[in-house]
Amino acid sequence: MTFPPLRKILAPVFLAILLMLTACGTKTPSRWDQAQQDSTNKRTQIQRDNTQKRTPTPNAPNRAPVVGKPLSGATFNKFFPAASGGYQRVYTQEKQGFAEAKLKKGSKDLAVLSISDTANNPTAVQKFQQSSQKIGGYPAVSQGNNGTAILVGDRFQVKIQSRDPAFTQSDREAWLQKFNLSGLARTR
Amino acid sequence: MSKPIFQLVDELPTNNMTIFVLRSLDFVVPGEWQNVVGFTNTVRHVTGETDEELIQQIGERAIYLYNDKSQGYQRAMWLYQTVDSADAALGAAAIANKVGDKIPLLGGLLTKVTPKAEKAQTIDLSLKLVVELVAFCQINGIPGDSIGDFVASLGEYSGESLMRMAGLVCIDGLIPLGSDFILKGLSYLSQTTPSDLEQNNTFNSVKSLIPGGSTAGQLSFITESFDSVKGWMTGFVAERGLTPEKVVSNMQRFVEISSDKLDYLGAFLDMTTNYYEHTGTQTLARRLIERASAEI
Numbered sequence: 001m002t003f004p005p006l007r008k009i010l011a012p013v014f015l016a017i018l019l020m021l022t023a024c025g026t027k028t029p030s031r032w033d034q035a036q037q038d039s040t041n042k043r044t045q046i047q048r049d050n051t052q053k054r055t056p057t058p059n060a061p062n063r064a065p066v067v068g069k070p071l072s073g074a075t076f077n078k079f080f081p082a083a084s085g086g087y088q089r090v091y092t093q094e095k096q097g098f099a100e101a102k103l104k105k106g107s108k109d110l111a112v113l114s115i116s117d118t119a120n121n122p123t124a125v126q127k128f129q130q131s132s133q134k135i136g137g138y139p140a141v142s143q144g145n146n147g148t149a150i151l152v153g154d155r156f157q158v159k160i161q162s163r164d165p166a167f168t169q170s171d172r173e174a175w176l177q178k179f180n181l182s183g184l185a186r187t188r
Numbered sequence: 189m190s191k192p193i194f195q196l197v198d199e200l201p202t203n204n205m206t207i208f209v210l211r212s213l214d215f216v217v218p219g220e221w222q223n224v225v226g227f228t229n230t231v232r233h234v235t236g237e238t239d240e241e242l243i244q245q246i247g248e249r250a251i252y253l254y255n256d257k258s259q260g261y262q263r264a265m266w267l268y269q270t271v272d273s274a275d276a277a278l279g280a281a282a283i284a285n286k287v288g289d290k291i292p293l294l295g296g297l298l299t300k301v302t303p304k305a306e307k308a309q310t311i312d313l314s315l316k317l318v319v320e321l322v323a324f325c326q327i328n329g330i331p332g333d334s335i336g337d338f339v340a341s342l343g344e345y346s347g348e349s350l351m352r353m354a355g356l357v358c359i360d361g362l363i364p365l366g367s368d369f370i371l372k373g374l375s376y377l378s379q380t381t382p383s384d385l386e387q388n389n390t391f392n393s394v395k396s397l398i399p400g401g402s403t404a405g406q407l408s409f410i411t412e413s414f415d416s417v418k419g420w421m422t423g424f425v426a427e428r429g430l431t432p433e434k435v436v437s438n439m440q441r442f443v444e445i446s447s448d449k450l451d452y453l454g455a456f457l458d459m460t461t462n463y464y465e466h467t468g469t470q471t472l473a474r475r476l477i478e479r480a481s482a483e484i
Contacts, residue, residue: 030194030198031228031244031247032192032194032227032247032248035247035248035251036192036194036255038252039251039252039256073329074333077332090337090340090341091331091332091337091340091341092331092341092344093328093329093331093478093479094328094329094330094331094332095259095260095329095479096258096259098479098482098483099331100478100479100482101331102344112478112482114479114483116482116483120483121249121484124483124484143242143484144235144237144238144242145236145237145238145239146235146236146237147481157482157483159482161235161481
């Protein structure tokens, strides 16, 4: 009985190990890698203009003016529309510069109402600068299938996002005007 | 460094012990839980948006928020991960032992688990409740201007959050402690000393984020938390007519166990599932994406 030379046995073994190692080491790139890298880099801040990456302008970054520190989320609660006519308003989040409530009827979620301070995210202001639409006298935009937003006092974004198809664009426009917008505009 | 949020959501499993168990609890909260996995998919699911550019903006904002440690999302994730202590190898072994559609929880597998003493199980149950309370505040803040607003926001538990609570009641309450798990729990907690708590592994893992200052202060926070949700838990059990037998008979679709071995079933589920981490990741991702979508 003869044995094949050792190197003939070892060669495929090594090849298999090499393939396994390279397969393990290769990570599929993700569409989210860049954001992860940017937001964990100490030199970049959360307010970073994230559209910069798509249209790099290194010397003249297209940033909105920074308006100082975001206000506490609790500041915004009192400007939300009151519940009435079978609707319920349930507050769901309150973070620095952000407050959110659900609008419900019975057990059904109709929409998400929110006020956010663009001091958290100055990029959000840009879309209003490019829009000629107004709701209640404030610059307004539609976003995607479900969102309508206005910019109040050049700083606070008031947004409604539908969670039920029955809650339409015109419902969003009507409910945006039920917020205490003039009170919010005076807030600093 | 801990994993990026998109990776955590992308890696959520679709076919393991945790998923089998959660599916078997659908009868408790019918239709509430869908196993939504994948970060991009979750953005679509939560917002109902289809425009890729918009989805990209929402996802990126969510990643920025998660990576800002001052926002509290990473602390909440750590709590959900730490309070569960699943043994992945045992879970995989259990699935490998499947006969037909069922895992026979007899013989070899049974010798690998040791039921916990009821007092230790009570501490685990109470810690999961406290973790839920602390994680809720880390994720959502304290919404509204009054206690009533805050209680209303807690009452909004639905989807994967409600499923997590169903798991808590069934897997950490009814199965290991029996029908009177709420009264038993309160009674054990009243006999628990700070040094009992210090000997509990789960407590030692999460204690840095439990309010109360000293161990004695933390023990009273834990006891008060348990006491304040006992009404909710009693209602949850009563409205659905939940009993250990009912829960086990639903689980017997995928695990073979005799009903006189419930303490072993409890220990086995404790070791082979991480339902808190799984549904906690889903809850956190949902709230984070909701906020991102509102802020962009």
